[in-house]
Amino acid sequence: MKLCVIGTGYVGLVTGTCFAEMGNDVVCVDIDEAKIARLRAGEIPIYEPGLQELLERNARAGRLTFTTDLSEGAADALLLFIAVGTPEGEDGSADLQHVLAVARSIGRVIDRFRIVVIKSTVPVGTAERVREAIQGELDARGLTDLEFDVVSNPEFLKEGSAVQDCLKPDRVIVGTDNVRTAELMKELYAPFTRTNHPTVVMDIRSAEMTKYAANAMLATKISFINEIANICERLGADVGAVRLGIGADSRIGYAFLFPGLGYGGSCFPKDVKALIQTARAEGYDAAVLEAVDRVNQRQKAVLADKILAHFDRTGQDPAGATVAVWGLAFKPNTDDMREAPSLTTIGQLLDAGCRVRAHDPVATDSARRALGEPDRLVYCDDNYDALDGAHALAVCTEWGAYRRPDFERMLGLMAAPAVFDGRNIYEPDKMIRLGFRYQGIGRRNP
Numbered sequence: 001m002k003l004c005v006i007g008t009g010y011v012g013l014v015t016g017t018c019f020a021e022m023g024n025d026v027v028c029v030d031i032d033e034a035k036i037a038r039l040r041a042g043e044i045p046i047y048e049p050g051l052q053e054l055l056e057r058n059a060r061a062g063r064l065t066f067t068t069d070l071s072e073g074a075a076d077a078l079l080l081f082i083a084v085g086t087p088e089g090e091d092g093s094a095d096l097q098h099v100l101a102v103a104r105s106i107g108r109v110i111d112r113f114r115i116v117v118i119k120s121t122v123p124v125g126t127a128e129r130v131r132e133a134i135q136g137e138l139d140a141r142g143l144t145d146l147e148f149d150v151v152s153n154p155e156f157l158k159e160g161s162a163v164q165d166c167l168k169p170d171r172v173i174v175g176t177d178n179v180r181t182a183e184l185m186k187e188l189y190a191p192f193t194r195t196n197h198p199t200v201v202m203d204i205r206s207a208e209m210t211k212y213a214a215n216a217m218l219a220t221k222i223s224f225i226n227e228i229a230n231i232c233e234r235l236g237a238d239v240g241a242v243r244l245g246i247g248a249d250s251r252i253g254y255a256f257l258f259p260g261l262g263y264g265g266s267c268f269p270k271d272v273k274a275l276i277q278t279a280r281a282e283g284y285d286a287a288v289l290e291a292v293d294r295v296n297q298r299q300k301a302v303l304a305d306k307i308l309a310h311f312d313r314t315g316q317d318p319a320g321a322t323v324a325v326w327g328l329a330f331k332p333n334t335d336d337m338r339e340a341p342s343l344t345t346i347g348q349l350l351d352a353g354c355r356v357r358a359h360d361p362v363a364t365d366s367a368r369r370a371l372g373e374p375d376r377l378v379y380c381d382d383n384y385d386a387l388d389g390a391h392a393l394a395v396c397t398e399w400g401a402y403r404r405p406d407f408e409r410m411l412g413l414m415a416a417p418a419v420f421d422g423r424n425i426y427e428p429d430k431m432i433r434l435g436f437r438y439q440g441i442g443r444r445n446p
C-alpha cells in the first residue's frame with residue numbers, strides 16, 4: 001500500500017518505518033525542516049532502540065522517504081495518517097491545534113478519495129472535528145462532493161520499546177463505521193497481528209475513548225502502588241513484599257505495580273488531565289482520575305523531600321551539599337524528558353541551595369533543553385564522575401547500567417555514602433551492609 005504519515009515524532013517515525021518494513025511505500029511528512037533534513041541524511045532525531053537500522057534499510061530500499069510537502073505525500077497515498085502532537089492545553093485539555101492544522105492542510109491538497117487515519121491521541125469527538133475541518137477546505141475549493149473517510153486508530157507503543165511494540169502490538173484498535181475501511185485497515189495490520197493479536201473494530205468514539213481509558217488505567221495502577229508504598233513506609237511494611245503478595249491474585253497481576261517517583265513522559269500526565277477535562281466538559285467529576293493526578297504530582301517530590309529531610313537530620317547544610325543524580329529521562333531507554341520526575345527532584349534540590357551533578361546515558365542533550373544550564377547544575381558524561389564529592393545519590397531513572405554498579409568505587413567517591421533510590425533497584429540490606437545509608441520508596445530498612 002502507499003501510505004503517508006504526517007508528523008515524524010516518536011509515533012509517526014516509528015509507525016512509518018514499521019509500515020515500510022512490511023513492504024508498504026511510506027512518505028513521512030513534517031513541518032520541521034531541520035528534522036526532515038536530518039532524516040533524509042539518515043540521522044534519527046530521537047533515541048529509540050532498533051529504529052536506526054530499520055530506517056536505514058527501508059530508506060535504502062526506497063520504501064521510506066521524507067518531505068516537508070504534504071501534497072507530495074498525499075499525491076499517491078490512499079491512507080493519510082495524522083501522528084502530530086496533542087500537548088496539554090492551558091486548562092489541561094488536549095491542544096488540538098496541530099491535528100486540526102493538518103486536517104485543514106489535507107483538505108487543501110487532496111483531489112480524490114482518501115482515508116484520513118487519526119493516530120494521535122485525541123479526545124472523543126475529534127474525528128468529527130477533523131472531518132469538518134477537511135470538508136471546510138474542500139467546500140472552499142468547490143470540491144464539496146469529494147468523498148473521504150476519517151478513521152480512529154490510536155497508537156499504544158511505548159517509548160524505549162516502540163519498534164517492537166509497533167511490529168508486535170498487543171492489539172490494534174480501529175474506529176470506523178465503514179466496512180470497507182475496516183477491511184483495508186485489517187489488511188494493512190495483518191503482518192503485525194499474525195500471532196493472534198486482535199484487531200478490534202469499533203465505532204469511532206469508542207476507539208478514541210479506548211486510548212484514554214488504557215492510559216488512565218495504567219496511570220491509576222502507578223498512583224495506586226505509589227500510594228500503597230507511602231502508607232507502607234509509615235507503617236513499617238515493605239511494598240516489594242506487598243506487591244508480590246497482591247500480584248499473585250490473577251485479578252490483580254504483577255505488571256505495572258512498581259512504586260517509584262510517579263509517571264512522566266509525553267502521554268500519561270497529559271492524557272489523564274485531558275480525560276478529566278473531557279469529563280468535566282460533560283458535567284462529570286472524574287474523581288478517581290483527579291486523585292491519580294494529585295498522587296502523581298505529590299510522588300514526584302518524594303525523593304528530594306527524603307534527601308532534604310536527611311540533610312536536616314544529619315545537620316548537613318543543603319547549601320554546602322552536593323547531590324549526584326543518576327537518570328534524567330522519564331524512563332529508561334528513551335531520551336524523552338517530558339514531565340520527567342528528575343525535573344522536579346533537581347528543581348527542588350537547586351531551590352534548596354544544593355549543587356547537583358547529573359548523569360544520564362542518553363538524555364543529557366534533552367535535559368539541557370529542559371533544564372538549561374543553571375548555576376550549581378553540572379552534567380556529567382560518566383555516572384561515577386557524578387558521584388565525586390557527593391553527599392547523596394538520587395536514582396531517578398532505572399537505567400540498566402545503574403543496577404549493578406561498583407559499590408566499592410561509589411563509597412570511595414562520595415563525600416557521604418547516602419543513596420536515595422527512587423526506583424527501588426538496590427537491596428536495602430545489602431546497601432546497609434556495604435556501608436551506605438539507604439532509602440527506597442515504600443521499603444522497610446533492616
Ligand SMILES: NC(=O)c1ccc[n+]([C@@H]2O[C@H](COP(=O)([O-])OP(=O)(O)OC[C@H]3O[C@@H](n4cnc5c(N)ncnc54)[C@H](O)[C@@H]3O)[C@@H](O)[C@H]2O)c1
Nearest residue numbers: 007008009010011030031032084085086098120121155159
Ligand atoms: N510518544 C509516545 O510514546 C506516544 C505513544 C502513543 C501515542 N502517542 C500520541 O501520538 C501523538 C504524537 O506523539 P509524539 O510523541 O510522536 O509527538 P512528537 O512531539 O514527538 O512529534 C510530533 C511531530 O509532529 C510534527 N508536526 C506538528 N505539526 C505538524 C504539521 N502541521 N504537519 C506536519 N508535522 C507536524 C512536529 O514537528 C513533530 O515532529 C500524540 O498525540 C501522542 O499523545 C504518543
